[in-house]
Amino acid sequence: MTRRYRSVFLSLLLIAACALLGGLVTPAQSAGGEDDLTTGLKSFTSIYRLVEENYADKVNPDKAIYKGAVPGMLRTLDPHSSFFDPRDFQLLREDQRGAYYGVGMQVGPNREGKTTVIAPFTGSPAYKAGIRPGDIILEVNDKRCDGLTTTEVADLLKGPKGTQVQIKVAREGAEKPLVFNITRGEIPRFSVQNAFFLKPGIAYIDIESFNENTSQELEKAIKGLGEQNIKGLILDLRENPGGLLNEGVAVAGRFLKPRQTVVSHRGRSSPEKPYVANNGTNKWDYPIVVMVNRYSASAAEIVAGALQDHDRAWVFGDQTFGKGLVQTVFPLAENTGLALTTAKYYTPSGRLIQRDYSSGSFYEYYFHKDSDAKNLNDAKMTDSGRAVYGGNGITPDEKYVPKYNRFQLDLARRRAFFEFVPKYFASHDTHLTKTWEPDLAMMNEFHAYLLKNNVQFTEAEFAENNDWMKTQLKREAFITAFSLDESLRFAVESDPMVQKAVEALPKAKALLDTAKKQIVQRDTRIGRD
Numbered sequence: 212m213t214r215r216y217r218s219v220f221l222s223l224l225l226i227a228a229c230a231l232l233g234g235l236v237t238p239a240q241s242a243g244g245e246d247d248l249t250t251g252l253k254s255f256t257s258i259y260r261l262v263e264e265n266y267a268d269k270v271n272p273d274k275a276i277y278k279g280a281v282p283g284m285l286r287t288l289d290p291h292s293s294f295f296d297p298r299d300f301q302l303l304r305e306d307q308r309g310a311y312y313g314v315g316m317q318v319g320p321n322r323e324g325k326t327t328v329i330a331p332f333t334g335s336p337a338y339k340a341g342i343r344p345g346d347i348i349l350e351v352n353d354k355r356c357d358g359l360t361t362t363e364v365a366d367l368l369k370g371p372k373g374t375q376v377q378i379k380v381a382r383e384g385a386e387k388p389l390v391f392n393i394t395r396g397e398i399p400r401f402s403v404q405n406a407f408f409l410k411p412g413i414a415y416i417d418i419e420s421f422n423e424n425t426s427q428e429l430e431k432a433i434k435g436l437g438e439q440n441i442k443g444l445i446l447d448l449r450e451n452p453g454g455l456l457n458e459g460v461a462v463a464g465r466f467l468k469p470r471q472t473v474v475s476h477r478g479r480s481s482p483e484k485p486y487v488a489n490n491g492t493n494k495w496d497y498p499i500v501v502m503v504n505r506y507s508a509s510a511a512e513i514v515a516g517a518l519q520d521h522d523r524a525w526v527f528g529d530q531t532f533g534k535g536l537v538q539t540v541f542p543l544a545e546n547t548g549l550a551l552t553t554a555k556y557y558t559p560s561g562r563l564i565q566r567d568y569s570s571g572s573f574y575e576y577y578f579h580k581d582s583d584a585k586n587l588n589d590a591k592m593t594d595s596g597r598a599v600y601g602g603n604g605i606t607p608d609e610k611y612v613p614k615y616n617r618f619q620l621d622l623a624r625r626r627a628f629f630e631f632v633p634k635y636f637a638s639h640d641t642h643l644t645k646t647w648e649p650d651l652a653m654m655n656e657f658h659a660y661l662l663k664n665n666v667q668f669t670e671a672e673f674a675e676n677n678d679w680m681k682t683q684l685k686r687e688a689f690i691t692a693f694s695l696d697e698s699l700r701f702a703v704e705s706d707p708m709v710q711k712a713v714e715a716l717p718k719a720k721a722l723l724d725t726a727k728k729q730i731v732q733r734d735t736r737i738g739r740d
Contacts, residue, residue, distance in 0.1 A: 255280070289552050290568050290576050291536045297546040298366075306400070307455060309422035313369040314376060315398040316342060318361055322630075326356055326364040328380070329629070333694040335398055340391045344690050345633025346380040349388055353377070370395050384637025402454075405447075405699055406432035412442030413713055415703060418462065421454030421510040426461035426490075433465075438495055443716040445709060446514075446524070447502045453509020453534065456486070462510075463517040464488030466499060466524070471559070473517045476537045478554030498719035499524035500712045503607060508532035515605045516558035522595045522726035525719035526607045527712050533604030535564025560591035562601025595726035608722075609715060613708055618672045619679060622661075628680075631660050632687045643692040649681045657684065 259280070263270045273296075281294045295303055305311040315335020321327040328346040331337040348356050351367040359367075370376060378391045402425040405417040414436050418425060433441075453459070456474075463473045467488040477483035501515050501524045512531045518524035535556040541549045556564045563586075568576045586602030593599055600606055615623070622628065635656060649657075657680065658673060673680075682705050689698040703709055 289536060291534065291538060291550075292552040293538070293550040295548040295550065300542075300546055300548040303540070303548065303550075306420070307422055309400045309402060309424045311369060311398055311400070312372045312395055313398050314340075314342075314378070314393050314395060316368075318348065318365055318368075320361050321347070322626075326359070326361045330690050330695045330698075332398065333696040336393045336396050337391075338694065340393050342378070342380065342391060343382065343633065343636075344629065344687075346382050346389075348378060348380055350379040351376060372397055382637075383633045401428060403428035403432050405696075405703055406436060407700065408436065408440075409445065409704065409709070409713060412440065413445070413716070414441045414443070415445045415447065415709065417447040417703070418511075419451055421451075421458040421462070423455065423458065425454070425458040426465070429462055429465060441495070441497050443497055443713075443719070444499045445502065445712050445716075446499055447703075447709070448507045448511040448515060449502050449504045449528065449708075450506045451508070451511035452506070453511050453513075456510060456513070456537070459510030459513040460486045460488075461490060463514040464490045465492075466495075466518060467491045467521055468493055471517075471521055473559065474513045475557050475559075476554040477557070478537065481537075481554045496723060498716050498723055500715050500719050501526045502528050502708065502712050503531050503605065504529040504612075505532055507605075508534040512564050512605050513556060513558075516562070516564060519599065519605065519608065520559040520562075520591075520593050522593050522597070522722055525609065525715055525722055526605060527609050527611060527715050528607050528708070529610065529612050530606055531604035533564060533566030533602075535566075535604075558591075558599075558601070558605075560593060560599060562589050562591045562599060564601065564604060566603050593726075595722075595729040609718065611708060611711055616672075616676070618668050618676055621666065621668075622680075622683075625664070625666065627661065627664075627666065628683045628687045630664075631657055632684065632691065634660065635688075636691055641692050643688065645693075645697075647685070647688075647692075649684045649688075653684065654680070 259275070262275070263272075278296075285292050285294060314337040316331040316337040317329040318326050319329050326348045328337075328342055328344055328348065330344050331342050348364055350356060351364065354367060356364050356367075368376060368378070372395060374395050376393055376395055378393060379388045380391070381388050400420075400422065402418055402420045402422050403416065404419050405415060407415060409415050416429070416432055418429065460473045464471075464487070467473065469488060469491040471488045471491055473486045473488055475483055475485040499518065501518055503511065503515050503526060507515065507528075508531065512534065515524075515526050515531065519526045536552045537554040537556060538550040539553045541551060543549055558564065566576070585600045585606065587600065589601035591599050591601060635653065654677065661668065661673075686698050686702045686705070689701055
């Protein structure tokens with residue numbers, strides 16, 4: 212499984228966050244105008260009064276309105292309009308700013324429902340203190356975490372910069388709980404997670420989301436690589452749920468020519484507005500392969516669609532999610548907010564990004580199966596005349612979906628590697644070299660662990676998947692032995708889809724060359740006419 216096997220489900224949740232956290236509304240004038248609005252409000256007030264006076268238990272107004280009435284109304288509009296209560300609105304702003312104050316680690320529930328450290332972020336206070344993946348959080352500032360949700364525990368870990376927090380954890384192999392006294396700090400959420408050369412001249416850059424700092428992070432990454440050294444670029448947008456529109460425009464514009472259109476949007480009450488490449492350049496024209504999958508959404512689709520429409524990149528992977536609704540965020544009273552769908556996104560060629568949601572449930576919308584469907588009524592042309600289709604996300608130029616067998620999927624579903632490695636390090640040295648590989652003894656221990664946990668497999672399956680399992684164990688072990696960053700880099704370098712993307716670079720180069728010739732020929736014909 213790739214480095215992203217943990218984040219696939221998280222990405223879908225991020226894409227779905229607006230719908231799951233609440234709903235937003237699109238402003239619409241009813242046929243009857245103010246009279247209809249007044250009548251509707253009176254009806255709601257009457258119904259709420261009946262509930263408040265006659266319900267069996269005392270009604271919580273905040274819960275009834277913010278968690279019930281408002282989201283219920285907004286779910287009748289679209290899957291992405293959302294209402295944010297104070298906590299959700301704060302989390303939204305943290306995501307947009309790309310930073311928060313805390314100890315800096317990803318946590319999640321284990322199979323027993325206990326809050327467990329997934330990984331400390333490289334260089335964070337938690338990382339420096341020595342917290343490891345697999346540590347179970349027992350107490351935060353003497354408050355027991357039994358019965359608390361992962362979200363509640365995460366809230367306890369956050370706090371003002373410079374304040375102290377005491378964390379008590381249970382660790383595999385330790386006789387007593389370990390206590391860490393950590394000073395909270397600013398935790399940056401870098402959206403550009405990886406930027407390095409896969410091999411001489413072939414650069415890899417991973418953008419995981421689009422926050423307020425993404426275009427700056429990209430520029431810094433390219434500068435660090437030395438753009439003059441780049442002969443081909445793999446731009447990884449897999450599992451990227453999107454984010455801020457202006458940052459998506461800036462990222463796409465970075466690789467386009469000055470004033471080329473990146474995206475436009477229009478809606479019932481919003482006139483068409485194009486966004487162009489203000490930071491475009493004619494200096495660099497190295498081939499680009501953009502990696503996408505079904506969890507690439509929103510701003511990630513804007514970038515992929517713009518580079519595809521202008522024949523600037525070869526899009527490689529799976530059909531993207533198809534989230535092309537524009538949400539404008541309105542801050543409201545009492546630290547709440549409204550993310551209102553006001554328009555729809557269109558690529559430079561004019562194709563609609565948004566997938567149809569008019570039929571079926573929101574569940575069917577988020578877990579759609581029609582990833583290969585094309586809207587033949589929304590056929591457009593790229594700059595060089597290639598046919599592209601809208602209304603269902605971005606269709607890749609070359610489809611590639613990693614295939615996993617039953618045994619591999621079962622181990623990933625059980626989080627077998629994550630669960631096993633802390634047990635392994637309970638009795639083995641964590642000081643590894645970068646050339647370390649799982650040996651026969653470790654594989655035998657993993658085999659015994661799978662049997663003990665009732666994982667069903669044949670010996671032939673275990674043997675056939677030996678190399679794959681070693682890769683996953685090494686990736687997981689690198690988090691504890693080195694850092695999350697080192698683990699991610701190894702995962703990228705060993706990712707079969709990344710290797711296939713590198714092999715597709717000649718197609719991206721041929722696309723660039725062909726597009727240039729066809730555009731010159733077209734302009735010449737127009738000049739004669």
